[in-house]
Amino acid sequence: MKxxxxxxxxxxxxxxxxxxxxxxxxxxxxxIVAGKARxxxxxxxxxxxxxxxxxxxxxxxxxxREAAPFDEEAVARRHPAAGxxxxxxxxxxxxxxxxxxxxxxxxxxxxxxxxLGGKGATHEGEGGRDGEVHAWRGESAxxxxxxxxxxxxxxxxxxxxxxxxxxxDCAALxxxxxxxxxxxxxxxxxxxxxxxxxxxxxxxxxxxFRIADIRSVTTVIMxxxxxxxxxxxxxxxxxxxxxxISGEEAVVGAAGGILRRR
Numbered sequence: 320m321k322x323x324x325x326x327x328x329x330x331x332x333x334x335x336x337x338x339x340x341x342x343x344x345x346x347x348x349x350x351i352v353a354g355k356a357r358x359x360x361x362x363x364x365x366x367x368x369x370x371x372x373x374x375x376x377x378x379x380x381x382x383x384r385e386a387a388p389f390d391e392e393a394v395a396r397r398h399p400a401a402g403x404x405x406x407x408x409x410x411x412x413x414x415x416x417x418x419x420x421x422x423x424x425x426x427x428x429x430x431x432x433x434x435l436g437g438k439g440a441t442h443e444g445e446g447g448r449d450g451e452v453h454a455w456r457g458e459s460a461x462x463x464x465x466x467x468x469x470x471x472x473x474x475x476x477x478x479x480x481x482x483x484x485x486x487x488d489c490a491a492l493x494x495x496x497x498x499x500x501x502x503x504x505x506x507x508x509x510x511x512x513x514x515x516x517x518x519x520x521x522x523x524x525x526x527x528f529r530i531a532d533i534r535s536v537t538t539v540i541m542x543x544x545x546x547x548x549x550x551x552x553x554x555x556x557x558x559x560x561x562x563x564i565s566g567e568e569a570v571v572g573a574a575g576g577i578l579r580r581r
Contacts, residue, residue: 325366333378524556
């Protein structure tokens with residue numbers, strides 16, 4: 320039986336398949352199918368329209384028409400944690416908070432390391448002669464999931480009282496000793512200040528700084544100019560939250576080493 324109610328309508332011609340709307344739907348009503356956003360079931364859409372603001376092309380809108388009633392129980396069966404305020408939107412396959420369990424300190428101290436590199440590497444993770452960089456192969460220091468700034472909710476439990484590491488995407492690939500030298504002991508969030516939503520990031524950090532009682536913030540960028548906006552985004556988020564949080568900035572070179580810290 321159909322009822323007259325509000326529901327999302329998607330203009331297929333305007334939709335570019337970016338997927339931004341998918342994590343915005345907490346009920347999981349949206350999916351990308353054949354390169355376009357689709358409502359997978361009318362009964363999953365609650366007609367709230369939270370996904371609309373994430374669409375860069377204006378392809379989504381709320382309309383009032385006859386549709387299957389919103390089925391809250393069906394959504395709950397499909398996503399058991401749908402009502403949990405500590406969970407992320409279920410539309411995204413990566414949208415589930417996980418607290419990871421790194422090796423205990425004793426096990427970590429007794430675990431062998433393997434140093435990758437040629438001559439000149441005399442200590443774990445050190446660079447060799449002629450500026451050669453040697454990779455460090457060890458356990459992951461990551462303590463949580465997700466890590467993308469856009470996907471992490473400000474109320475995520477791993478943010479509470481954390482030492483935050485805000486990391487430019489490219490720096491993660493460039494630096495071979497990232498886990499040992501920067502991530503260890505910190506909660507890492509990643510993003511790109513050039514291609515991602517700057518205003519959205521600023522608002523996200525403002526919410527995090529208001530809610531999470533962050534202890535310190537370390538911002539890590541590449542030496543290229545397009546990365547320089549990331550520290551400004553973080554600082555603007557602090558200003559909007561009316562918070563002053565201590566921290567530092569680190570600049571990573573293309574060869575993988577830390578060029579400077581301040």
